[in-house]
Amino acid sequence: MHQDNEIFSAAAIRKHAQAVRAEYETTLKSFVDIPSVSMDPAHKADIMACAEFARNLLIARGASAEIVPTAHYPVLIGTFHRDDSYPTVTIYNHIDVQPADPAEWLHPPFDMVIDGDRYLGRGSTDDKGPALAVLFAAQYAYEHHLPINIKFIWELEEEIGSPSFEQFLIDQTAAGKLATDSVVVSDTIWVSREKPAIPYGLRGLQGVILRLETGVKDVHSGLTGGLARNPIGEIAKIIANAYDASSGEVHFAGFADGAAEIDEKELENFVASGFDVQKFKQAHELHKTRTEDAAQAAASIWARPTFEVHGIVGGYTGPGVKTIVPHKAEAKISMRLVPDQDPHQVFEAFKAFVHSQNPDVEVIPEGSLKPFKGEFKGPYSEAAAAAMRAAFGKEPAFTREGGSIGAVVSMQQVLQVPIVFLGLSLPEHGYHAINENFDWQQAMGGMVMFVEYFRRLSLLRA
Amino acid sequence: MHQDNEIFSAAAIRKHAQAVRAEYETTLKSFVDIPSVSMDPAHKADIMACAEFARNLLIARGASAEIVPTAHYPVLIGTFHRDDSYPTVTIYNHIDVQPADPAEWLHPPFDMVIDGDRYLGRGSTDDKGPALAVLFAAQYAYEHHLPINIKFIWELEEEIGSPSFEQFLIDQTAAGKLATDSVVVSDTIWVSREKPAIPYGLRGLQGVILRLETGVKDVHSGLTGGLARNPIGEIAKIIANAYDASSGEVHFAGFADGAAEIDEKELENFVASGFDVQKFKQAHELHKTRTEDAAQAAASIWARPTFEVHGIVGGYTGPGVKTIVPHKAEAKISMRLVPDQDPHQVFEAFKAFVHSQNPDVEVIPEGSLKPFKGEFKGPYSEAAAAAMRAAFGKEPAFTREGGSIGAVVSMQQVLQVPIVFLGLSLPEHGYHAINENFDWQQAMGGMVMFVEYFRRLSLLRA
Numbered sequence: 024m025h026q027d028n029e030i031f032s033a034a035a036i037r038k039h040a041q042a043v044r045a046e047y048e049t050t051l052k053s054f055v056d057i058p059s060v061s062m063d064p065a066h067k068a069d070i071m072a073c074a075e076f077a078r079n080l081l082i083a084r085g086a087s088a089e090i091v092p093t094a095h096y097p098v099l100i101g102t103f104h105r106d107d108s109y110p111t112v113t114i115y116n117h118i119d120v121q122p123a124d125p126a127e128w129l130h131p132p133f134d135m136v137i138d139g140d141r142y143l144g145r146g147s148t149d150d151k152g153p154a155l156a157v158l159f160a161a162q163y164a165y166e167h168h169l170p171i172n173i174k175f176i177w178e179l180e181e182e183i184g185s186p187s188f189e190q191f192l193i194d195q196t197a198a199g200k201l202a203t204d205s206v207v208v209s210d211t212i213w214v215s216r217e218k219p220a221i222p223y224g225l226r227g228l229q230g231v232i233l234r235l236e237t238g239v240k241d242v243h244s245g246l247t248g249g250l251a252r253n254p255i256g257e258i259a260k261i262i263a264n265a266y267d268a269s270s271g272e273v274h275f276a277g278f279a280d281g282a283a284e285i286d287e288k289e290l291e292n293f294v295a296s297g298f299d300v301q302k303f304k305q306a307h308e309l310h311k312t313r314t315e316d317a318a319q320a321a322a323s324i325w326a327r328p329t330f331e332v333h334g335i336v337g338g339y340t341g342p343g344v345k346t347i348v349p350h351k352a353e354a355k356i357s358m359r360l361v362p363d364q365d366p367h368q369v370f371e372a373f374k375a376f377v378h379s380q381n382p383d384v385e386v387i388p389e390g391s392l393k394p395f396k397g398e399f400k401g402p403y404s405e406a407a408a409a410a411m412r413a414a415f416g417k418e419p420a421f422t423r424e425g426g427s428i429g430a431v432v433s434m435q436q437v438l439q440v441p442i443v444f445l446g447l448s449l450p451e452h453g454y455h456a457i458n459e460n461f462d463w464q465q466a467m468g469g470m471v472m473f474v475e476y477f478r479r480l481s482l483l484r485a
Numbered sequence: 486m487h488q489d490n491e492i493f494s495a496a497a498i499r500k501h502a503q504a505v506r507a508e509y510e511t512t513l514k515s516f517v518d519i520p521s522v523s524m525d526p527a528h529k530a531d532i533m534a535c536a537e538f539a540r541n542l543l544i545a546r547g548a549s550a551e552i553v554p555t556a557h558y559p560v561l562i563g564t565f566h567r568d569d570s571y572p573t574v575t576i577y578n579h580i581d582v583q584p585a586d587p588a589e590w591l592h593p594p595f596d597m598v599i600d601g602d603r604y605l606g607r608g609s610t611d612d613k614g615p616a617l618a619v620l621f622a623a624q625y626a627y628e629h630h631l632p633i634n635i636k637f638i639w640e641l642e643e644e645i646g647s648p649s650f651e652q653f654l655i656d657q658t659a660a661g662k663l664a665t666d667s668v669v670v671s672d673t674i675w676v677s678r679e680k681p682a683i684p685y686g687l688r689g690l691q692g693v694i695l696r697l698e699t700g701v702k703d704v705h706s707g708l709t710g711g712l713a714r715n716p717i718g719e720i721a722k723i724i725a726n727a728y729d730a731s732s733g734e735v736h737f738a739g740f741a742d743g744a745a746e747i748d749e750k751e752l753e754n755f756v757a758s759g760f761d762v763q764k765f766k767q768a769h770e771l772h773k774t775r776t777e778d779a780a781q782a783a784a785s786i787w788a789r790p791t792f793e794v795h796g797i798v799g800g801y802t803g804p805g806v807k808t809i810v811p812h813k814a815e816a817k818i819s820m821r822l823v824p825d826q827d828p829h830q831v832f833e834a835f836k837a838f839v840h841s842q843n844p845d846v847e848v849i850p851e852g853s854l855k856p857f858k859g860e861f862k863g864p865y866s867e868a869a870a871a872a873m874r875a876a877f878g879k880e881p882a883f884t885r886e887g888g889s890i891g892a893v894v895s896m897q898q899v900l901q902v903p904i905v906f907l908g909l910s911l912p913e914h915g916y917h918a919i920n921e922n923f924d925w926q927q928a929m930g931g932m933v934m935f936v937e938y939f940r941r942l943s944l945l946r947a
């Protein structure tokens with residue numbers, strides 16, 4: 024096959040991107056408008072509708088596609104197959120999304136608004152927008168006969184910790200459907216619009232629900248207060264003894280077991296990445312952070328384990344003060360873990376701590392993801408960095424990510440090929456937040472970047 | 486006027502009560518079906534509708550009645566006036582109710598169900614059912630020419646701490662409308678169905694909202710966790726440092742200032758009242774209590790101050806674990822206070838404590854009620870005890886109440902007459918709880934008790 028440098032130049036792809044912009048936008052809107060919320064069982068039909076939509080989308084763009092059932096939600100496999108002798112790259116994205124409360128959003132989260140260059144809707148940046156940009160790039164590469172085979176794995180359980188994904192990988196590998204030379208994951212976030220990032224590490228995650236029931240119904244605090252137990256108070260005590268929320272320091276035994284130390288060189292890299300506490304606060308709209316020191320700040324989100332309370336259910340939460348004693352409380356907690364921590368071990372340590380504090384509290388595990396640490400050297404990382412430079416004219420930083428993608432750990436274990444992160448999202452896009460958005464600059468740049476990345480991979484076995 | 490003992494005998498009233506039972510029940514249903522929730526501004530129109538209903542009800546039963554506006558919600562004054570030379574008794578009830586979440590109830594809370602002898606609906610026992618029983622008794626006394634004047638004060642702000650009530654009392658006293666020889670409050674709860682109670686003390690209350698905002702929106706705990714502050718964690722820390730939820734012990738300086746000690750004699754009375762921890766747990770459907778000792782248990786709800794967390798707002802409270810860092814948290818807290826504590830002083834002590842812990846936390850006062858301690862001797866208490874015996878054939882206990890009725894403290898200060906508590910509610914009626922209910926036995930017994938109480942009062946100045 025002949026490679027025409029003209030056809031694969033950044034300028035040509037950019038021109039092509041402009042030509043298909045309207046197509047990209049209407050497709051993205053249809054994609055985002057499906058509320059494929061994996062966390063809420065009420066959205067099961069939407070998950071299935073999203074799988075159907077995705078299959079039709081892959082097929083409409085010229086790929087073969089199938090919906091592969093699993094024990095829970097299905098996974099999509101798509102392929103632009105050229106020739107067995109060519110290298111194969113597999114692109115991982117997820118097309119399930121976080122929940123969204125319409126009351127909190129400026130626009131309805133599942134009725135995507137196109138506001139100039141901005142796309143507002145749940146899933147626009149995490150991860151449907153990037154998934155669609157890669158698909159458009161892959162279609163271009165395929166139609167222009169780039170000597171490479173491109174596969175897609177689109178997951179629908181990423182936001183619930185990928186419970187069926189590893190078995191899917193094992194089964195489909197056995198069936199010969201997942202043979203690949205490398206994987207590229209497009210679900211990560213730059214340091215800033217000015218600083219692209221290629222992360223080489225991810226934190227793991229251990230979710231936990233603490234539940235305490237002290238009665239059958241909420242009771243009157245005048246009639247029973249003093250004698251009745253208060254489950255919210257008891258849960259608050261456990262949380263306060265588990266960690267100091269002011270500093271983030273975690274106190275229970277076994278929490279940091281196995282966590283690799285961060286060395287000076289790594290801290291230097293974090294600062295060199297351009298990580299800036301002021302910009303971080305701006306991007307995430309935070310009033311204050313726990314530290315103002317750039318190196319410590321970057322380390323605390325990329326390389327240190329955390330303890331987090333996401334919410335406490337129970338009691339009265341309406342207007343004013345309703346003087347009841349709650350009869351049950353549930354705390355939603357998770358811990359982000361770093362290489363080489365074992366989520367199961369940390370869960371057991373926390374459970375032992377909770378029971379030493381209060382034997383009546385139920386400790387329920389919720390989603391578990393191992394941390395991931397990859398390499399930032401070698402031909403794939405170099406191709407990724409070169410593609411980023413070519414598309415965005417900027418030098419990427421090699422960083423870590425504070426988030427967790429359980430699927431990545433599974434792919435590393437089952438597929439045993441290099442995994443590279445090429446993300447398109449920006450901090451201000453609001454991953455998991457209200458008013459999540461994506462934008463045309465990143466989508467267009469993404470198309471250029473991915474065509475260039477595919478072109479470079481196609482040469483690796485040339 | 487002639488007093489016919491036959492007409493005012495327990496047997497005669499009971500017969501009369503049976504004859505008007507259907508009337509009582511349909512009226513109570515119309516009363517309960519008005520969702521007069523004072524706490525939620527969305528129910529303002531219902532509050533006004535409830536005032537109209539109450540005026541029409543008083544007039545239909547033969548009393549004069551007027552709706553007296555205040556700075557917030559109105560108060561009803563009703564009167565069965567016979568003769569200026571007769572003694573006057575004023576009955577206090579409130580006709581506003583607690584909020585109710587229909588999803589949690591077996592029946593819709595504002596569509597009262599009559600299930601045999603039981604009346605299920607919000608406000609049925611607190612306090613519309615008792616209010617209506619007294620009204621029926623007063624009508625009977627009036628129609629049978631008992632030589633007594635009977636006034637009604639029906640409040641619509643009791644559940645929000647009676648913010649306008651004291652000014653109402655001052656203004657209407659000045660206008661000469663509230664002249665009375667004594668007050669009877671019918672808004673308290675028996676020890677058990679077998680043990681009527683005449684409380685002589687009430688706890689006070691200080692509501693507080695703690696509010697902390699650390700950002701503008703919830704953020705991703707992978708992207709920001711470790712660096713972003715967690716307001717729920719910080720609030721939990723304050724709560725855990727303020728009190729030990731396991732024991733109920735409060736730790737911050739100034740909390741117990743002014744609290745009168747409980748003496749041995751009083752503890753003995755509490756036990757003699759028949760207070761029983763097992764029955765208490767059953768009535769309130771509690772699995773465990775903080776103590777199993779009867780005297781300590783009774784003291785902890787009747788005579789000791791408390792610290793209570795009613796709920797924590799903020800973060801994610803849906804199904805599963807959504808890994809966000811919340812951007813704000815609000816804790817709803819109240820403290821029940823005992824004689825002779827000053828709510829304002831306790832609030833200031835708590836505020837100082839919170840700010841010593843975390844200067845970023847807003848500390849907002851919410852409703853404040855002084856504690857009340859009356860007498861359990863003298864002609865009014867004796868008449869009350871005799872009326873209870875006559876109606877229910879049981880010896881009442883003189884106890885305290887753990888709850889707070891701000892209006893009582895105001896009446897004591899402004900009206901300066903004896904105040905007696907004659908309640909009809911039972912622990913299993915579920916004050917402030919889901920599936921609140923009242924029953925015909927208590928309503929009928931209440932009619933007998935109040936006619937007898939009025940008869941005895943009519944003799945006091947005979």
